[in-house]
Amino acid sequence: MTPRSWVPLVGIMVVLLAACAVAVPAQEAANPGVLRIATTTSLYDTGLLDQLEMMYENASGVDVQITAQGTGQSLDTARRGDVDMVLVHSPALEQQFIDEGYGINQRCFAYNNFLIVGPEADPAGIKNMTPEEAFKTIYIAGTKNTPGVFFVSRGDDSGTHNREQQIWKTAGYNYTEDIQDSGAWYLETGSGMGETLTVANQKNAYTLSDIGTFLAFEKQLNLVPLVTEGDQLLNRYSAIAVNPEKVPGVNINEANNFTNWITSNDTKEFIGNFGVEEFGQPLFVPLYAPECTEPPFNCTCAEPVNATA
CATH class of the missing domain: 3.40.190.10 (Periplasmic binding protein-like II)
Incomplete structure:
Protein backbone atom coordinates (compact mmCIF):
# COMPACT_ATOMS: atom_id res chain seq x y z
CA MET A 1 0.00 0.00 0.00
CA THR A 2 1.48 3.38 -1.02
CA PRO A 3 1.62 6.23 1.51
CA ARG A 4 -0.98 8.07 -0.57
CA SER A 5 -3.48 5.22 -0.14
CA TRP A 6 -3.54 5.85 3.63
CA VAL A 7 -5.10 9.28 3.22
CA PRO A 8 -8.72 8.11 2.67
CA LEU A 9 -8.38 5.54 5.43
CA VAL A 10 -7.18 8.14 7.90
CA GLY A 11 -10.12 10.34 6.97
CA ILE A 12 -12.55 7.48 7.51
CA MET A 13 -11.03 6.70 10.90
CA VAL A 14 -11.35 10.32 12.00
CA VAL A 15 -15.02 10.35 10.99
CA LEU A 16 -15.68 7.07 12.81
CA LEU A 17 -13.96 8.28 15.96
CA ALA A 18 -15.95 11.50 15.87
CA ALA A 19 -19.16 9.54 15.45
CA CYS A 20 -18.29 7.34 18.43
CA ALA A 21 -17.62 10.43 20.52
CA VAL A 22 -21.03 11.79 19.59
CA ALA A 23 -22.74 8.44 20.26
CA VAL A 24 -21.47 8.21 23.84
CA PRO A 25 -23.15 10.88 25.99
CA ALA A 26 -21.16 12.62 28.65
CA GLN A 27 -21.96 11.75 32.25
CA GLU A 28 -24.64 14.14 33.41
CA ALA A 29 -23.68 16.34 36.32
CA ALA A 30 -25.69 16.03 39.51
CA ASN A 31 -28.68 18.33 39.81
CA PRO A 32 -27.98 20.23 43.04
CA GLY A 33 -31.69 20.88 43.56
CA VAL A 34 -32.73 17.21 43.47
CA LEU A 35 -32.02 14.39 45.92
CA ARG A 36 -32.89 10.87 44.72
CA ILE A 37 -33.36 8.26 47.44
CA ALA A 38 -34.05 4.53 47.15
CA THR A 39 -35.67 3.30 50.33
CA THR A 40 -36.91 0.10 51.87
CA THR A 41 -40.67 -0.33 51.64
CA SER A 42 -41.04 -0.59 55.41
CA LEU A 43 -39.99 3.03 55.85
CA TYR A 44 -42.34 4.02 53.06
CA ASP A 45 -45.37 1.85 53.93
CA THR A 46 -45.49 3.20 57.49
CA GLY A 47 -45.84 6.76 56.21
CA LEU A 48 -42.62 7.89 57.92
CA LEU A 49 -40.87 8.69 54.62
CA ASP A 50 -43.73 10.91 53.47
CA GLN A 51 -43.28 12.99 56.60
CA LEU A 52 -39.49 13.10 56.40
CA GLU A 53 -39.64 14.01 52.71
CA MET A 54 -41.94 16.96 53.38
CA MET A 55 -39.88 18.13 56.35
CA TYR A 56 -36.58 18.02 54.47
CA GLU A 57 -37.97 19.72 51.38
CA ASN A 58 -39.35 22.53 53.54
CA ALA A 59 -36.05 22.91 55.39
CA SER A 60 -33.73 22.69 52.37
CA GLY A 61 -35.69 23.68 49.28
CA VAL A 62 -34.46 20.48 47.64
CA ASP A 63 -36.79 18.25 45.59
CA VAL A 64 -36.64 14.82 47.24
CA GLN A 65 -37.53 11.99 44.86
CA ILE A 66 -38.16 8.65 46.58
CA THR A 67 -38.20 5.17 45.07
CA ALA A 68 -39.59 2.52 47.45
CA GLN A 69 -38.08 -0.93 46.88
CA GLY A 70 -36.71 -3.83 48.84
CA THR A 71 -33.20 -3.29 50.19
CA GLY A 72 -31.56 -5.51 47.56
CA GLN A 73 -33.36 -3.69 44.75
CA SER A 74 -32.52 -0.31 46.30
CA LEU A 75 -28.83 -1.18 46.42
CA ASP A 76 -28.92 -2.34 42.79
CA THR A 77 -30.60 0.92 41.82
CA ALA A 78 -27.76 2.76 43.56
CA ARG A 79 -25.14 0.67 41.75
CA ARG A 80 -26.62 1.84 38.45
CA GLY A 81 -26.31 5.46 39.56
CA ASP A 82 -30.07 6.05 39.47
CA VAL A 83 -30.15 7.43 43.03
CA ASP A 84 -27.87 9.50 45.24
CA MET A 85 -28.35 7.53 48.46
CA VAL A 86 -30.23 4.65 50.06
CA LEU A 87 -32.14 4.09 53.31
CA VAL A 88 -31.96 0.36 53.96
CA HIS A 89 -32.09 -2.31 56.67
CA SER A 90 -29.95 -5.32 55.85
CA PRO A 91 -26.49 -5.11 57.47
CA ALA A 92 -25.04 -7.95 55.38
CA LEU A 93 -26.19 -6.48 52.06
CA GLU A 94 -25.14 -3.00 53.19
CA GLN A 95 -21.62 -4.19 54.01
CA GLN A 96 -21.32 -5.87 50.62
CA PHE A 97 -22.40 -2.63 48.94
CA ILE A 98 -19.75 -0.70 50.89
CA ASP A 99 -17.03 -3.31 50.32
CA GLU A 100 -17.67 -3.12 46.57
CA GLY A 101 -16.91 0.60 46.76
CA TYR A 102 -20.41 1.81 45.96
CA GLY A 103 -21.44 3.02 49.41
CA ILE A 104 -19.84 5.63 51.65
CA ASN A 105 -20.67 7.63 54.78
CA GLN A 106 -22.93 5.01 56.31
CA ARG A 107 -24.87 6.19 59.34
CA CYS A 108 -27.48 4.19 61.27
CA PHE A 109 -30.37 6.29 62.53
CA ALA A 110 -33.09 4.03 63.97
CA TYR A 111 -34.20 0.49 64.66
CA ASN A 112 -37.25 -1.57 65.40
CA LEU A 234 -33.42 -6.82 65.56
CA ASN A 235 -33.99 -4.50 62.58
CA ARG A 236 -31.48 -1.64 62.10
CA TYR A 237 -31.92 1.15 59.53
CA SER A 238 -29.04 3.00 57.84
CA ALA A 239 -28.46 5.86 55.44
CA ILE A 240 -25.69 5.31 52.87
CA ALA A 241 -24.52 7.75 50.20
CA VAL A 242 -23.51 6.53 46.74
CA ASN A 243 -19.78 6.96 46.11
CA PRO A 244 -19.27 9.56 43.33
CA GLU A 245 -15.84 8.09 42.56
CA LYS A 246 -17.53 4.79 41.73
CA VAL A 247 -20.71 6.22 40.18
CA PRO A 248 -20.09 9.71 38.71
CA GLY A 249 -22.96 12.16 38.57
CA VAL A 250 -24.58 11.50 41.94
CA ASN A 251 -25.49 14.40 44.19
CA ILE A 252 -23.08 13.52 46.97
CA ASN A 253 -23.30 16.92 48.66
CA GLU A 254 -27.06 16.69 49.16
CA ALA A 255 -26.83 13.02 50.14
CA ASN A 256 -24.42 14.01 52.89
CA ASN A 257 -26.63 16.93 53.91
CA PHE A 258 -29.61 14.59 54.24
CA THR A 259 -27.56 12.07 56.23
CA ASN A 260 -26.54 14.77 58.68
CA TRP A 261 -30.17 15.92 58.88
CA ILE A 262 -31.69 12.48 59.51
CA THR A 263 -29.09 11.76 62.23
CA SER A 264 -29.65 15.13 63.95
CA ASN A 265 -31.27 15.14 67.37
CA ASP A 266 -34.34 17.04 66.14
CA THR A 267 -35.07 14.54 63.37
CA LYS A 268 -34.43 11.59 65.66
CA GLU A 269 -36.86 13.03 68.16
CA PHE A 270 -39.49 13.21 65.40
CA ILE A 271 -38.77 9.61 64.36
CA GLY A 272 -39.07 8.46 67.97
CA ASN A 273 -42.48 10.10 68.31
CA PHE A 274 -43.82 8.92 64.97
CA GLY A 275 -46.78 6.59 65.42
CA VAL A 276 -47.15 7.06 69.18
CA GLU A 277 -50.39 9.03 68.99
CA GLU A 278 -52.00 6.62 66.52
CA PHE A 279 -50.61 3.27 67.66
CA GLY A 280 -49.70 3.89 71.29
CA GLN A 281 -46.04 3.15 70.61
CA PRO A 282 -43.32 4.36 68.25
CA LEU A 283 -42.87 2.53 64.95
CA PHE A 284 -39.11 3.23 65.05
CA VAL A 285 -36.65 3.85 67.87
CA PRO A 286 -33.90 6.40 67.14
CA LEU A 287 -30.30 5.41 67.74
CA TYR A 288 -27.93 7.54 69.81
CA ALA A 289 -24.26 7.26 70.73
CA PRO A 290 -22.73 5.44 72.45
CA GLU A 291 -25.48 2.79 72.30
CA CYS A 292 -25.28 2.56 68.50
CA THR A 293 -21.54 1.78 68.56
CA GLU A 294 -22.02 -1.27 70.79
CA PRO A 295 -23.54 -4.73 70.17
CA PRO A 296 -25.99 -5.55 68.78
CA PHE A 297 -26.01 -2.40 66.62
CA ASN A 298 -22.28 -1.91 65.88
CA CYS A 299 -22.72 1.21 63.76
CA THR A 300 -22.08 4.96 63.65
CA CYS A 301 -25.10 7.15 64.38
CA ALA A 302 -23.86 10.54 65.57
CA GLU A 303 -20.62 11.53 63.84
CA PRO A 304 -21.42 14.07 61.07
CA VAL A 305 -20.24 13.46 57.51
CA ASN A 306 -18.52 16.09 55.39
CA ALA A 307 -21.38 17.72 53.53
CA THR A 308 -19.15 19.05 50.75
CA ALA A 309 -17.28 15.89 49.80
Missing part, protein backbone atom coordinates in the same frame (compact mmCIF):
# COMPACT_ATOMS: atom_id res chain seq x y z
CA ASN A 113 -37.97 -5.28 65.49
CA PHE A 114 -39.21 -7.98 63.20
CA LEU A 115 -42.19 -10.08 64.25
CA ILE A 116 -43.48 -13.46 63.20
CA VAL A 117 -47.20 -12.91 62.80
CA GLY A 118 -49.91 -15.38 61.94
CA PRO A 119 -53.48 -16.51 62.57
CA GLU A 120 -54.64 -16.25 66.17
CA ALA A 121 -55.49 -19.97 66.10
CA ASP A 122 -51.76 -20.63 65.52
CA PRO A 123 -52.16 -24.03 63.80
CA ALA A 124 -48.41 -24.75 63.94
CA GLY A 125 -48.19 -23.85 67.64
CA ILE A 126 -45.27 -21.40 67.48
CA LYS A 127 -46.39 -18.78 70.02
CA ASN A 128 -43.51 -17.47 72.19
CA MET A 129 -40.91 -19.74 70.58
CA THR A 130 -37.54 -18.41 69.45
CA PRO A 131 -37.53 -17.34 65.77
CA GLU A 132 -35.47 -20.39 64.82
CA GLU A 133 -37.75 -22.81 66.70
CA ALA A 134 -40.79 -21.18 65.13
CA PHE A 135 -39.45 -21.50 61.58
CA LYS A 136 -38.48 -25.11 62.13
CA THR A 137 -41.92 -25.89 63.54
CA ILE A 138 -43.66 -24.17 60.62
CA TYR A 139 -41.47 -26.07 58.13
CA ILE A 140 -42.23 -29.45 59.67
CA ALA A 141 -45.95 -28.72 59.86
CA GLY A 142 -46.05 -27.24 56.37
CA THR A 143 -44.18 -30.05 54.64
CA LYS A 144 -46.46 -32.55 56.40
CA ASN A 145 -49.46 -30.71 54.94
CA THR A 146 -50.83 -29.82 58.36
CA PRO A 147 -54.19 -28.12 57.75
CA GLY A 148 -54.03 -24.34 57.93
CA VAL A 149 -50.23 -24.03 57.99
CA PHE A 150 -48.90 -21.63 55.33
CA PHE A 151 -46.00 -19.19 55.22
CA VAL A 152 -45.94 -16.13 52.98
CA SER A 153 -42.53 -14.68 52.11
CA ARG A 154 -41.72 -11.38 50.46
CA GLY A 155 -39.32 -13.21 48.15
CA ASP A 156 -38.01 -9.88 46.82
CA ASP A 157 -34.40 -9.69 48.06
CA SER A 158 -35.46 -7.07 50.58
CA GLY A 159 -34.00 -6.60 54.04
CA THR A 160 -36.93 -8.54 55.47
CA HIS A 161 -36.49 -11.35 52.94
CA ASN A 162 -32.76 -11.41 53.69
CA ARG A 163 -33.48 -11.70 57.41
CA GLU A 164 -35.97 -14.48 56.76
CA GLN A 165 -33.28 -16.41 54.90
CA GLN A 166 -30.88 -15.89 57.81
CA ILE A 167 -33.42 -17.33 60.24
CA TRP A 168 -33.97 -20.37 57.99
CA LYS A 169 -30.19 -20.88 57.91
CA THR A 170 -29.89 -20.59 61.69
CA ALA A 171 -32.75 -23.09 61.98
CA GLY A 172 -30.66 -25.57 59.98
CA TYR A 173 -32.12 -25.24 56.47
CA ASN A 174 -30.69 -24.36 53.08
CA TYR A 175 -33.10 -21.76 51.76
CA THR A 176 -32.84 -22.52 48.05
CA GLU A 177 -32.74 -26.30 48.48
CA ASP A 178 -35.03 -26.89 51.46
CA ILE A 179 -37.49 -24.00 51.54
CA GLN A 180 -38.16 -22.60 48.08
CA ASP A 181 -40.41 -24.79 45.95
CA SER A 182 -40.91 -27.16 48.90
CA GLY A 183 -44.68 -27.25 48.62
CA ALA A 184 -47.90 -25.29 48.57
CA TRP A 185 -47.35 -24.28 52.19
CA TYR A 186 -44.66 -21.74 51.15
CA LEU A 187 -45.57 -18.77 48.93
CA GLU A 188 -43.38 -15.89 47.71
CA THR A 189 -45.14 -12.65 46.76
CA GLY A 190 -42.22 -10.76 45.22
CA SER A 191 -43.82 -7.66 46.75
CA GLY A 192 -43.35 -5.14 49.53
CA MET A 193 -44.24 -5.63 53.16
CA GLY A 194 -47.71 -4.14 53.01
CA GLU A 195 -48.76 -6.32 50.08
CA THR A 196 -47.19 -9.39 51.68
CA LEU A 197 -49.11 -8.82 54.90
CA THR A 198 -52.29 -8.49 52.85
CA VAL A 199 -51.64 -11.80 51.08
CA ALA A 200 -50.77 -13.52 54.37
CA ASN A 201 -54.01 -12.21 55.82
CA GLN A 202 -55.99 -13.54 52.87
CA LYS A 203 -54.41 -16.99 53.26
CA ASN A 204 -54.54 -16.87 57.07
CA ALA A 205 -50.81 -17.59 56.99
CA TYR A 206 -47.64 -16.86 58.91
CA THR A 207 -45.16 -14.23 57.74
CA LEU A 208 -42.17 -12.21 58.93
CA SER A 209 -42.81 -8.46 59.19
CA ASP A 210 -41.15 -5.42 60.65
CA ILE A 211 -43.22 -4.11 63.55
CA GLY A 212 -43.67 -0.68 61.98
CA THR A 213 -45.45 -1.92 58.87
CA PHE A 214 -47.46 -4.44 60.89
CA LEU A 215 -48.77 -1.74 63.20
CA ALA A 216 -49.55 0.51 60.24
CA PHE A 217 -51.63 -2.30 58.66
CA GLU A 218 -52.89 -4.00 61.83
CA LYS A 219 -56.44 -2.63 61.62
CA GLN A 220 -56.81 -4.25 58.20
CA LEU A 221 -55.51 -7.63 59.36
CA ASN A 222 -56.72 -10.63 61.33
CA LEU A 223 -53.12 -11.68 62.00
CA VAL A 224 -51.53 -11.34 65.45
CA PRO A 225 -47.92 -11.22 66.71
CA LEU A 226 -46.82 -14.69 67.81
CA VAL A 227 -43.02 -14.44 68.08
CA THR A 228 -41.65 -11.08 69.22
CA GLU A 229 -38.32 -11.76 70.92
CA GLY A 230 -34.94 -13.04 69.75
CA ASP A 231 -31.61 -11.68 68.53
CA GLN A 232 -32.58 -12.44 64.92
CA LEU A 233 -35.49 -10.01 65.14
